[in-house]
Amino acid sequence: MSLQAVSGSRRVARLRERNKVQAEAKATAATRAVVYVRVSTDEQVASGNGLADQERAVRAFAESQSYALVDVIADPGVSGAVRPADRPGFSRILAMAEARAFDILLVAKIDRLSRDLRHALTTVSDLAELHDVAFRSVTEAVIDTSNPMGRMFFTFFAGMAEQERYVIRDRTAGGRTTKARKGGFAGGQAPYGYERDLEGGLRIVPAQARVVRRIFEARKRKTTLKAIAETLNADGIPAPKGGRWSISTVAYVTDNMKYRGAIEYLFRWNGQETHVLADGDHEAIVK
Structure with missing residues (x-):
């Protein structure tokens, strides 16, 4: 058929x-x-x-x-x-x-x-x-x-x-770099010890600032990062994200230039890196 x-x-x-x-x-x-x-x-x-x-x-x-x-x-x-x-x-x-x-x-x-x-x-x-x-x-x-x-x-x-x-992304990246070079807070999460103000800058949170100063003073006495973390945990002080302090969270504080009144960023865009380190227009927590 x-x-x-x-x-x-x-x-x-x-x-x-x-x-x-x-x-x-x-x-x-x-x-x-x-x-x-x-x-x-x-x-x-x-x-x-x-x-x-x-x-x-x-x-x-x-x-x-x-x-x-x-x-x-x-x-x-x-x-x-x-x-x-x-x-x-x-x-x-x-x-x-x-x-x-x-x-x-x-x-x-x-x-x-x-x-x-x-x-x-x-x-x-x-x-x-x-x-x-x-x-x-x-x-x-x-x-x-x-x-x-x-x-x-x-x-x-x-x-x-x-x-x-x-x-838009190019324009935004350029604007952040320019702001940082002028000493402004150019985005991201406000570091522990600070909060964002109404103008997009940083202002001190007094209770957290006291913890930051305590950490820097301990480091001046050559106290180890581990010992500082253990002391903060023993005193019931919450870490920046609400948990326990660790070596890395203490190091985050001691290595952050913003606490000394400076602005530092490493911008990455289009395969290039731009490092910005400038005097900030915010108040320093430690001298």
Whole structure:
């Protein structure tokens, strides 16, 4: 019997009929959309929340397209460099996609999804291939991954978003270096004995400062780091992170130039190191 002479088995016929019914049902049903909005902490500080503006724009777009809006999911204070799957809000979107709860993901701008090209491409590809979910950007209207041309533009704009992220990181790194060279506290956790003030500098925490001075005075007497740690633990004094003092935590104090009124950083960026050591504009705890 020639295989070309038959149209296929009954099983294939049933599958074709089922696919036809599903396609007709999908064509007559309204496209179900989920809106995703995100702002980083820096964006919140610079321009307010921003989430409401994004939501308004995307809601208006969804209405113009007659989409059935399923949900609006937000990730406030989350960097665009964080992998979407690692964000609280977007992880809900992935669960909904797996449950086939919506058909299209809408964002105000592609960088709301991710500023990392790899993350953006992988996320959109997984949504399409694993869950049959399309992706559209309201601002970049040509980005619509339900068609080949839209997928091409998506790749282009994702690359632009990634480049913008590198520009922001370069600018931030340069700003921190400049601030440190002028004696300012250039970020990171405030060292034990200090806390951040309202201007982003350092101010002394008196109770902790007394412990710092005690450690430096003990070292002047040639007391070992181990002996200092044991004495602090015996006196019930919590270590910087709340646990017990150890040789390394005592060494952290004695080796930190900030306690002497100096600022020291070793910045690493783009394969280069920049060492900054300058007089700080904060008050020294020890002389």
